[in-house]
Amino acid sequence: MFDHDVLIIGAGLAGMRAALSARQNGVDVAVVSKVHPVRSHSNAAQGGINAALQDRGDDWRDHAYDTIKGSDYLGDQDAIEIMCREAGEEVITMENFGVIFNRDEEGRLGTRAFGGQRQARTFFVADFTGQALLHVLYEQIMRAGVRVYEEWFILSLIVEDGRCAGAVLMEIRSGDIHVVRAKAVIMAAGGIGRVFEPSTNALICTGDGMSLAYQAGAELMDMEMVQYHPTTLQGSGVLITEGARGEGAYLLNSEGERFMERYAPNMMELASRDVVSRSEQTEINEGRGINGCVLLDCRHLGEQVIRERLSQIQEIARDFANVDITKEPIPIQPGMHYQMGGIKTDIDGQTAVPGLYAAGEVACVSVHGGNRLGANSLLDTLVFGRRSGQHASDAVKSISHANVTDASADADRENIQGLLSNAEGGPMFGALRHEMGKTMNDNLAVYRDQQGMETALSDIREVRERYRSVYVPDKGKTFNTNLLFTIELGFMFDCAESVAVSGLERKESRGAHTRTDMPDRDDENWLKHILVKNSVDGPALEHLPVVITDWKPEVRSY
Amino acid sequence: MQVKFKIRRFDPDTDRPASHFKDYELEMAEASTVLDGLIQIREDVDGTLALRCSCRSAICGSCAMRINGKGSLACNTKVIDAMPKDGGPIVVEPAGNMKVIKDLVTDFAPFWDKVRAVQPWLQNSGPEPEAEYVAPNEDMLHLAGVMSCIMCGACVSDCTVLEVDSSFLGPAALAKAYRFVGDPRDDADNDRLSALNEASGIWDCTRCMQCVEACPKGVDPMGRIMSLRDKAMQAGFTNTNGARHATFFTNSVGHKGWIDEFQLPIRSKGVTNVKEMLKLIPVGIRAAKAGKVPNPIHKAIPGVDNVRRIHDKVEKNR
Numbered sequence: 001m002f003d004h005d006v007l008i009i010g011a012g013l014a015g016m017r018a019a020l021s022a023r024q025n026g027v028d029v030a031v032v033s034k035v036h037p038v039r040s041h042s043n044a045a046q047g048g049i050n051a052a053l054q055d056r057g058d059d060w061r062d063h064a065y066d067t068i069k070g071s072d073y074l075g076d077q078d079a080i081e082i083m084c085r086e087a088g089e090e091v092i093t094m095e096n097f098g099v100i101f102n103r104d105e106e107g108r109l110g111t112r113a114f115g116g117q118r119q120a121r122t123f124f125v126a127d128f129t130g131q132a133l134l135h136v137l138y139e140q141i142m143r144a145g146v147r148v149y150e151e152w153f154i155l156s157l158i159v160e161d162g163r164c165a166g167a168v169l170m171e172i173r174s175g176d177i178h179v180v181r182a183k184a185v186i187m188a189a190g191g192i193g194r195v196f197e198p199s200t201n202a203l204i205c206t207g208d209g210m211s212l213a214y215q216a217g218a219e220l221m222d223m224e225m226v227q228y229h230p231t232t233l234q235g236s237g238v239l240i241t242e243g244a245r246g247e248g249a250y251l252l253n254s255e256g257e258r259f260m261e262r263y264a265p266n267m268m269e270l271a272s273r274d275v276v277s278r279s280e281q282t283e284i285n286e287g288r289g290i291n292g293c294v295l296l297d298c299r300h301l302g303e304q305v306i307r308e309r310l311s312q313i314q315e316i317a318r319d320f321a322n323v324d325i326t327k328e329p330i331p332i333q334p335g336m337h338y339q340m341g342g343i344k345t346d347i348d349g350q351t352a353v354p355g356l357y358a359a360g361e362v363a364c365v366s367v368h369g370g371n372r373l374g375a376n377s378l379l380d381t382l383v384f385g386r387r388s389g390q391h392a393s394d395a396v397k398s399i400s401h402a403n404v405t406d407a408s409a410d411a412d413r414e415n416i417q418g419l420l421s422n423a424e425g426g427p428m429f430g431a432l433r434h435e436m437g438k439t440m441n442d443n444l445a446v447y448r449d450q451q452g453m454e455t456a457l458s459d460i461r462e463v464r465e466r467y468r469s470v471y472v473p474d475k476g477k478t479f480n481t482n483l484l485f486t487i488e489l490g491f492m493f494d495c496a497e498s499v500a501v502s503g504l505e506r507k508e509s510r511g512a513h514t515r516t517d518m519p520d521r522d523d524e525n526w527l528k529h530i531l532v533k534n535s536v537d538g539p540a541l542e543h544l545p546v547v548i549t550d551w552k553p554e555v556r557s558y
Numbered sequence: 559m560q561v562k563f564k565i566r567r568f569d570p571d572t573d574r575p576a577s578h579f580k581d582y583e584l585e586m587a588e589a590s591t592v593l594d595g596l597i598q599i600r601e602d603v604d605g606t607l608a609l610r611c612s613c614r615s616a617i618c619g620s621c622a623m624r625i626n627g628k629g630s631l632a633c634n635t636k637v638i639d640a641m642p643k644d645g646g647p648i649v650v651e652p653a654g655n656m657k658v659i660k661d662l663v664t665d666f667a668p669f670w671d672k673v674r675a676v677q678p679w680l681q682n683s684g685p686e687p688e689a690e691y692v693a694p695n696e697d698m699l700h701l702a703g704v705m706s707c708i709m710c711g712a713c714v715s716d717c718t719v720l721e722v723d724s725s726f727l728g729p730a731a732l733a734k735a736y737r738f739v740g741d742p743r744d745d746a747d748n749d750r751l752s753a754l755n756e757a758s759g760i761w762d763c764t765r766c767m768q769c770v771e772a773c774p775k776g777v778d779p780m781g782r783i784m785s786l787r788d789k790a791m792q793a794g795f796t797n798t799n800g801a802r803h804a805t806f807f808t809n810s811v812g813h814k815g816w817i818d819e820f821q822l823p824i825r826s827k828g829v830t831n832v833k834e835m836l837k838l839i840p841v842g843i844r845a846a847k848a849g850k851v852p853n854p855i856h857k858a859i860p861g862v863d864n865v866r867r868i869h870d871k872v873e874k875n876r
Binding site: 092109125143429431 | 572618
């Protein structure tokens with residue numbers, strides 16, 4: 001058994017930012033991650049991070065308004081105000097840590113335009129901003145000497161006397177199971193991308209954190225709000241940054257028309273992501289697509305802009321779509337990208353379970369509401385990661401460890417034994433995950449309706465039933481990824497089910513949740529969050545009003 | 559399309575210490591990658607196959623391994639490019655120069671220890687700036703070329719120095735070090751260069767180019783190591799075999815138009831270095847017996863003036 005004051009699950013941007021702030025606050029911190037920190041999915045954020053810097057003539061209130069409008073008024077405005085107000089300081093902190101942001105002619109931080117915003121306020125490192133931030137935060141973690149349990153996998157959260165008191169973890173290399181006792185746990189384990197197939201998300205994004213927090217008694221919020229990114233590659237789902245459109249790339253249909261003129265005449269390709277994805281899907285559905293895709297055209301940007309600012313997508317297009325973006329447009333389509341919803345937290349990351357915090361994509365503060373603006377996710381991870389770390393490290397100073405023993409791991413040990421002893425002939429994790437992913441993508445994508453969502457829900461429950469006899473062929477202790485993936489699949493069902501039941505509950509269209517059978521936004525009845533709680537009868541739903549401060553809901557057009 | 563794989567398997571729980579090859583044959587789409595194949599194997603064919611992979615788009619750095627003997631990322635290697643023309647299988651093995659944990663999973667702890675050894679964090683002794691550091695965009699764009707390193711270890715896998723000397727810091731850690739030495743915001747250059755000048759550092763690279771070939775992100779680790787050598791010498795760190803070797807080499811070519819092979823080893827070690835000079839004596843005797851001692855009289859080549867002009871021009875443009 002190991003003891004730490006604050007235990008952080010996940011070593012992406014949110015987790016490492018939380019670790020640094022807690023460490024700076026003088027407590028004993030450890031980070032656990034199922035992959036090495038620099039392998040985390042924050043890597044994949046390409047385009048940038050938003051901040052309204054006052055000395056550039058920008059105003060955080062404008063950023064807040066763009067975010068609120070982008071959220072289709074489902075974001076909580078108190079939280080959005082905090083995020084936008086603290087954004088500038090966070091970006092400067094990251095620069096001072098060593099991030100090599102692109103500069104303007106005077107050598108100060110340069111910006112690029114991004115979707116859904118009236119100002120260019122996205123700070124960036126070429127088109128690998130997430131990687132640049134992640135590697136620099138890891139540098140700071142090394143410098144601070146924070147203990148990292150690399151390639152340790154979380155099996156469950158420990159709740160004692162109503163408080164979160166640690167976690168049960170498996171060391172992947174040895175297969176050994178350990179109890180780690182903590183006075184506070186910060187869940188920063190990322191999103192649920194792989195619940196959908198395809199997805200832009202890495203294979204590690206399996207919703208472990210959301211599911212475990214849910215099982216421990218925390219609430220999930222806004223789960224129906226799943227972002228489909230407008231520019232992903234067909235088949236693999238690999239992401240092409242919004243930065244391409246920020247730099248001026250066009251979207252074209254099969255007739256060579258810049259179709260966004262008809263959907264968002266002012267913002268065109270840089271309307272909010274939900275708007276652009278819907279427009280693309282409409283074009284495709286109405287027969288103006290090309291093999292299920294529309295085209296992203298970067299040719300007119302010129303080789304220098306592409307080399308200096310879009311180098312990674314040049315590689316990606318070449319390697320994964322066989323396209324030279326300086327010569328041809330890239331076929332793209334909307335693809336699952338981000339979960340706006342997650343573990344409900346307050347502005348300091350606290351969940352409904354005392355001692356359990358959450359930050360980053362796994363959490364829902366809610367700053368993204370019905371639709372996240374591009375380049376707000378990196379910001380969310382840093383601001384609320386830092387705030388969670390700060391609050392948790394303050395709180396643990398007056399708390400002693402709960403009475404936790406190694407017996408806390410017994411249930412997980414039994415569960416694993418159960419999985420390993422399932423008979424040969426049962427389904428394998430891969431096939432089950434594909435089935436679930438397909439029904440999610442078929443029925444809970446850009447356009448939804450009652451019947452489709454009901455189909456998805458019954459499919460999820462049916463797959464989950466078959467999972468009880470899932471077969472794990474690898475019985476070894478050492479680096480048994482087969483066992484891990486099977487456990488991960490178990491976590492994914494809670495997430496998938498929450499998305500489907502929340503989608504069925506919301507009887508309107510808002511943000512990313514667009515129902516063809518209920519196409520209008522209904523502020524009178526649905527200007528509220530949907531919460532999902534775990535109960536003996538399955539997911540139980542509640543509603544919560546949206547926090548409105550200064551910005552009253554308006555008709556949303558771009 | 560039928561694709562054949564030959565994968566080096568190792569499971570310490572069952573066959574310590576032997577590893578062995580196992581063959582697989584898959585039906586795959588033309589556009590598939592080697593990683594697609596490995597995932598297909600572990601999901602549908604043989605669930606016991608272990609490998610690391612995550613992002614599938616060459617940014618997380620998890621899936622470096624040897625494909626047909628060469629350090630590569632499985633996720634951006636297309637099967638159609640990797641399939642040998644003779645119809646043989648694509649040979650997949652764990653990354654080299656690392657201990658294998660299981661199948662294609664290797665132990666990265668030494669890799670990270672070396673990265674940590676170069677103190678890879680920005681060190682600025684000035685007062686905390688109130689806003690961002692002001693820095694030229696060209697410098698940042700230049701560093702972006704190094705920062706795009708994803709720490710996959712493909713370079714380390716193929717490094718020929720590490721094959722014989724596991725203490726060498728290696729291409730990834732040294733490229734990381736360059737990222738700070740080249741950063742105008744970092745002012746620990748002298749300490750960094752002094753440390754990198756030590757044994758196992760910048761002078762141990764043999765310039766074999768393998769790391770440059772293997773790097774999937776165009777980081778050019780060897781080029782960065784060469785830049786570090788330049789910077790170290792410019793900063794006055796000339797008291798090493800490597801620095802003396804480079805100085806004498808250049809001077810010899812600059813004066814006579816070609817290398818003085820007789821003096822080169824002597825000058826590299828340092829003429830006043832008695833211990834090293836004594837060690838050279840048996841080498842000299844063996845060379846003499848084999849008739850391989852170069853002529854001690856180093857004459858200028860015909861047309862040496864042209865070489866001098868090139869030399870002077872290069873020196874001036876440094």
